[in-house]
Amino acid sequence: MKTIYLDHAATTATDPQVIDAMLPYFHENFGNPSSIYSLSRSTRNAIENAREILANAIGANPKEIVFTSGGSESDNFAIKGIAQALKDKGNHIITSQIEHHAVLYTCKYLEKNGYNVTYLPVDNNGIVKLEKLEKAIRPDTILITIMHANNEIGSIQPIRQIGEIAKKHGTKFHTDAVQTFGHIPVNVNDLNVDLLSVSGHKFYGPKGIGALYIRKGTKLTPLIHGGDQERRRRASTENVPGIVGFGKAVELALGIMEDEAIRQTGMRDNFIQTLLEKIPDSQLNGHPVNRLPNNINISFEGIEGESILLNLDMYGIAASTGSACSSSSLEPSHVLLSIGLTHEFAHGSVRFSLGKHTSQGELDQVAEVLPGIIQKLRAMSPRYNK
Amino acid sequence: MEQYSEKVMDHFSNPRNVGTIENPDGVGHVGNPMCGDVMELQIKVKDNIIVDAKFRTFGCGAAIATSSMATELVIGKSIDDAQKITNKVVAEALDGLPPVKMHCSNLAEEALEAAIKDYHSKQKK
Numbered sequence: 001m002k003t004i005y006l007d008h009a010a011t012t013a014t015d016p017q018v019i020d021a022m023l024p025y026f027h028e029n030f031g032n033p034s035s036i037y038s039l040s041r042s043t044r045n046a047i048e049n050a051r052e053i054l055a056n057a058i059g060a061n062p063k064e065i066v067f068t069s070g071g072s073e074s075d076n077f078a079i080k081g082i083a084q085a086l087k088d089k090g091n092h093i094i095t096s097q098i099e100h101h102a103v104l105y106t107c108k109y110l111e112k113n114g115y116n117v118t119y120l121p122v123d124n125n126g127i128v129k130l131e132k133l134e135k136a137i138r139p140d141t142i143l144i145t146i147m148h149a150n151n152e153i154g155s156i157q158p159i160r161q162i163g164e165i166a167k168k169h170g171t172k173f174h175t176d177a178v179q180t181f182g183h184i185p186v187n188v189n190d191l192n193v194d195l196l197s198v199s200g201h202k203f204y205g206p207k208g209i210g211a212l213y214i215r216k217g218t219k220l221t222p223l224i225h226g227g228d229q230e231r232r233r234r235a236s237t238e239n240v241p242g243i244v245g246f247g248k249a250v251e252l253a254l255g256i257m258e259d260e261a262i263r264q265t266g267m268r269d270n271f272i273q274t275l276l277e278k279i280p281d282s283q284l285n286g287h288p289v290n291r292l293p294n295n296i297n298i299s300f301e302g303i304e305g306e307s308i309l310l311n312l313d314m315y316g317i318a319a320s321t322g323s324a325c326s327s328s329s330l331e332p333s334h335v336l337l338s339i340g341l342t343h344e345f346a347h348g349s350v351r352f353s354l355g356k357h358t359s360q361g362e363l364d365q366v367a368e369v370l371p372g373i374i375q376k377l378r379a380m381s382p383r384y385n386k
Numbered sequence: 387m388e389q390y391s392e393k394v395m396d397h398f399s400n401p402r403n404v405g406t407i408e409n410p411d412g413v414g415h416v417g418n419p420m421c422g423d424v425m426e427l428q429i430k431v432k433d434n435i436i437v438d439a440k441f442r443t444f445g446c447g448a449a450i451a452t453s454s455m456a457t458e459l460v461i462g463k464s465i466d467d468a469q470k471i472t473n474k475v476v477a478e479a480l481d482g483l484p485p486v487k488m489h490c491s492n493l494a495e496e497a498l499e500a501a502i503k504d505y506h507s508k509q510k511k
Contacts, residue, residue: 303444304449305446306446307398307446343422344422380401380441381443382442
């Protein structure tokens, strides 16, 4: 049975071209980029080449890019780095209730350490309200951190406008662009951001590599102390194969981004319409239009997400859920609760995220088997009596 | 997360005794406030022996599998013996559950307890 992989928001398979680009840097070109001999010059150049590719892709200067171990580190670095660097200026941070845990739990950690955090609510479509944001800004606000697009429900935030508000109040602004970069246009000047997190494995690059954009003039205390790598902003011998793979993945992603966004958006809307028509008592979560081209998140009343996933898995279909029972916390997704879903609907949510290899035929197969799965589970649910 | 055992997957994909009984002698309706799971267990009793049991469950794979296994375990047992079935017994009969899923098996134990209690209270009338 061939797997129908519809969990690209979780991770993607590394593109074979990316792997080919990385391979020489494991064995032939293994030199430490910090060393002086010529063996190391090629690794140094490879890093700077990748840095330039990313900088060009987001409208930045290469000096404004720091490579990290991934999206979570980038988020931690941005938030803790600003909190530490600007602690004499203030101790208030503004974020949203629907951030990725890498942002949310970093903020919670800072709260325990004397910082004040405002968690902005979102509307039913998962969008931050600008007037609430502006009202939340105080003289001691040092950072606003709001994600570009949500990983669960795909809603895209008005980052450009948020950035304008931040600028007006002289507050630093960070966005987690892990779900958007490589999929929709991301330009740090269009978006008015000072800091921006990206992750390689979300767009067919390797795992364990990401980057943080740090606008020139933004003071940031390092997270990892040690050697002089990354212009002293992040110690540790560079992950050269990862960085090279990251650069290659950016190149490939940009090459197909426009066409893929159109193709996936079409398939997405079609799939949503089909499922909502075929399955009664189901609803779309997230913004109907301002959403990631590849994100579909639907709740099915009266049944539980993990049961749906296990049934899908029997047909070789891989998807994910915001249900409590899939997590060790036993709480349903904070994102789904924040957009006003009842526990009932939050438990019965499934996320399908498309990728560049997803075909219409695959989605047709899912649309074929899913109604039966939902019906079977509802028949044995005491919470569905229709 | 740790994977489910083959037995869990068997009971999940082919749950035994799903549904309701006409004029049940005992009904247990319980919810797990931790994760929102709900289970309804109905039993038919003849001469102090549970002759039939049916369930409906809202919940994850573990919740459905333990519900199914619990009905299999109680059918044919006397009320006294059925009362001895704990969540541990059900989980063991399924070759174990992942640690984070152990709480799901409480549902079956509580539903059984509630159904037997309901049966006793109906007998007194």
